[in-house]
Amino acid sequence: MKLRILLINPWIYDFAAYNMWAKPLGLMRVMKYLARFHVETHLIDCTDAYTPKRFAAGQYLSTPVPKPPVLSHVPRQYRRYGKSPAAVAREIHSFGHADIVCVGSTMSYWYPGVQHVVSLAREMLGDVPIILGGIYASLYRDHAAAVSGADAVYAGSIDDGFLHLLGTFGLRLKRSRRHTPQSLKHVARESRIAPILASTGCPFRCTYCASPLLAPRWQQRSPEEVADEISMLAGAGVLDFAFYDDALLANAETLIKPLLRKLLERGVGVRFHTPNGLHARFLDDELAVLMRKSRFATIRLSLETADPVRQGETGGKVSCEDLQRAVAALLRAGFPPSRLGVYLLYGLPGQSLAEVNEGVELVSSLGVRICLTEFSPVRGTAAWDALVKHEIIPDTLDPLLTNNSIFAELFCGYDTEKLRALRLSVKRYNEELS
Missing domain, CATH: 3.40.50.280 (Cobalamin-binding domain)
Structure with a gap:
């Protein structure tokens, strides 16, 4: 039974x-x-x-x-x-x-x-x-x-x-002779959207990120395996796919580029979205063209901060020059500016609103969307330890108070009115871009 x-x-x-x-x-x-x-x-x-x-x-x-x-x-x-x-x-x-x-x-x-x-x-x-x-x-x-x-x-x-x-609960599982991907069948049956993981983990160790805690090893699946999964779901009616990789573009020559070529060869007519920020340093003209041909509809790039010192201190995954080159490549490939967004964090330990404004000015100068994102501290990261060391938060902080909707206002010492004005100006900018 x-x-x-x-x-x-x-x-x-x-x-x-x-x-x-x-x-x-x-x-x-x-x-x-x-x-x-x-x-x-x-x-x-x-x-x-x-x-x-x-x-x-x-x-x-x-x-x-x-x-x-x-x-x-x-x-x-x-x-x-x-x-x-x-x-x-x-x-x-x-x-x-x-x-x-x-x-x-x-x-x-x-x-x-x-x-x-x-x-x-x-x-x-x-x-x-x-x-x-x-x-x-x-x-x-x-x-x-x-x-x-x-x-x-x-x-x-x-x-x-x-x-x-x-x-430990007295339950024993018996191996089956048939191995069917039940989770994928469920997605195909219930929805026209599906998440995709082409890799787990990340080669970077950013001070604010939980990825190394949750997936200590960075592992990539084979392009063929991922292409088969997407093709199967597309055949069952899924139209929109969201990549949730932490480092989708890393080792682009062995994963994302061959994956997109395989999907183009098969004529898989779906859309792709990247709600997790992409590493701008790995995005070149060839990849931008492949993404455009493959119908990437929503692209998010990670910058987090425009301060070069903080970029280095938090992990060194991206520079402002990396971002500028990536955006230029995507625009040359034909992506509308409104489809491109750049994540900027506010509320990082020691980060001033002036620094956040510098990031806003940089991204707006590129003519793409600004995705202003609230920092939420993750227990076990270097950023968490810094907050505890400087007695900004206790190590026993209730997880409810790490909510990104409220953390910056509660613990970062920002002027509330200035923060609200910044959010409003970014909102207006994005609305005009749309």
Whole structure:
């Protein structure tokens, strides 16, 4: 008899959220891993309720909810994003008996959504073991074990350690003779958008980034394997693909360039988006032309700061000259400026608003979109350690207070009115560009 495994992607609890082609990639990888065993899996995505707009991205459905006490002083409306609890309860009931429940997690400051899902699953399924995994579980394992309500917390990527954890609950998985990519079938059946990972990890070690903590080894898949996956999903009706690699363009000659050539040879007519910032230093004219021919519709480049000293101190992944060359290559390839965006961070340890303004001026001089992004500290990174060392935050800071929507205003000492004026000027600039 097959083991029945229910996987649930929790709600988002936040002050703001927008669906940039998000899918529960971690749980989909779990489903892909489990496909080699004699099991029945089903994925419930609590966030899969939004209004698609341009290129299938869109606004989540949301409901106002009370703020946790630690956020009570924040003068903004807190919301739950996604399906109604009643709708999720109906899906759990429809699945019926489960031998194990696997709950995913992403942003650490969304853990109230984890708590809600675990509580609902416990109420409906009784003593069925609940395992929590994902980014929050990996970065805040002790915190998750203390507050999530799950029976076990699984840290790190899915591997055979998961089988050992199941064994502690008396569950044994039997290998199947047939290996079918259930996670991919689910995406193709349920949606016209799909996330893609052509690689995991990153060759850089930026001081503010969690990638080395979550994927210590940088590994690239074969272009053929990724092309087959995209072709299969495209054949099933998926139109928009979002690359979620941390270093998609690194080693371009062995991954992204041959991948795009293979897709062009096959005539795969889909669109691509890169919500994770691309490394500008690896983007040359040849790659820009390939991306244009392959119908990249949304391109985001990472700059983070225009200060050369801070660029070097935080990892040295990009320079202003790298960015200028990359943007010029993309424009020569025929990309409209409105399709190109550059990420700029504000709120980094020791970063002034004057420095942020310098970045805004540089990007606006290039005539492309400015993606002004709030810094959120990640426990275990050098940036976190610097904040703790200078007594800006305690090492025991509640993950809710690392929320990028509020962190800069609470801990960076910025003049609130000047920060709001900067945001407004960037918004107006982007609207004029569109």
